[in-house]
Amino acid sequence: MPDVILRKTVSVVEEIYHEGGPVAEIPHRRGSVLAIIRNPFAHRYEPDIQGFIDDLRPLGLQMAQKLVDLLGGPDKIEGYGKGALIGEGGELEHGALWHAPGGYAMRELLPVCNAIVPSTKKVGGVGARLDVPITHINAAYVRSHFDSMEVGCNDAPRADEMALALVMTTGPRIHSRSGGLEAADIIGKDGLR
Template sequence: MPLDVRRWSTLVEEKAVEAGQRSEVPLRKVAALAIVANPHAGRYEADLSGVIADSEAVGALLAKLAIDAMGGLPVESYGKGGVVGLGGEQEHANAMLTTTFAEPLRVAVGGALSWIPSFTKVAAPGGIIDVPLAHKDALYVRSHYDGVTVALPPDAPAPDEVALIVVLANRGRLNARVGGLKAEEISARDGLR
């Protein structure tokens, strides 16, 4: 049975100037958020395989929302996150963010070689989470180490809900200059799965 998606939203941020320097290619970061019912809230469940399997549809929804919010720009980095309401446990978000959830995102961005960075926590409604970003094809591209701060709605997640989040960006940080592997130097052998 699919997870009950109670609401969803997107956030778009675009920035072209940092430290007085204007970039020819603005940095667009997007977040897609879904609030889902937590079928395991209020009790311990040893077997979380049901929510793992059921998370695929939510992953597909969030991938579509995030790609649409990118407005046709290419995707170079991605991340995922989850916030569990106070009636659940952190493991519930981790179960909902496995490869099953993530595979629709990999497909939506045209394939990806690197694992998807993530962060989860338990929090009261209206909390804030920083969702990490990393390059989609090679984890060690330092220019793409970034994140998206997502403020949750003031009434979510409720104790019996989980907020699931996907974040994307079209490029690395503005003015990135700390060295290391560059995005244009990536080859298939540099990627990680």
């Protein structure tokens, strides 16, 4: 398969102290790492693309490690998500190649994570933005951790590029009070509850 050609990465960390309510002593943190790579399948239909999944695995691990470090270590992470923006010369299926390398990279670095990593993808032009969904790492039904983080880059993805994203959070939304399953009540056997 083709080599992974990385043009640049973009890392963002948000520290959220309040959203109009009481100010938190410890801010809620959301972080993302976005990797802009060449799309080896741009401008043509390629029937056999699955081999590129394995080529993306080292990049996924590098990005996940950087994100874990930015947010203070694996024991701080409570939420995650992933996504892919595909440049106009590519197709939506190219974004699906990120599912395993992105998701398994985060799961490999976190001590316990039973929930599936939520995902999104789309084809877009230069400057496109993507809302990456976030759920709790051990139970997808934990409502306090339903969140998203917008990712993007002003000069990407170009027509022959992909922008691959990983997102993590350190806890629930800053003023979570919508009920439902609480993190303290997770049984953690099925990745849902």
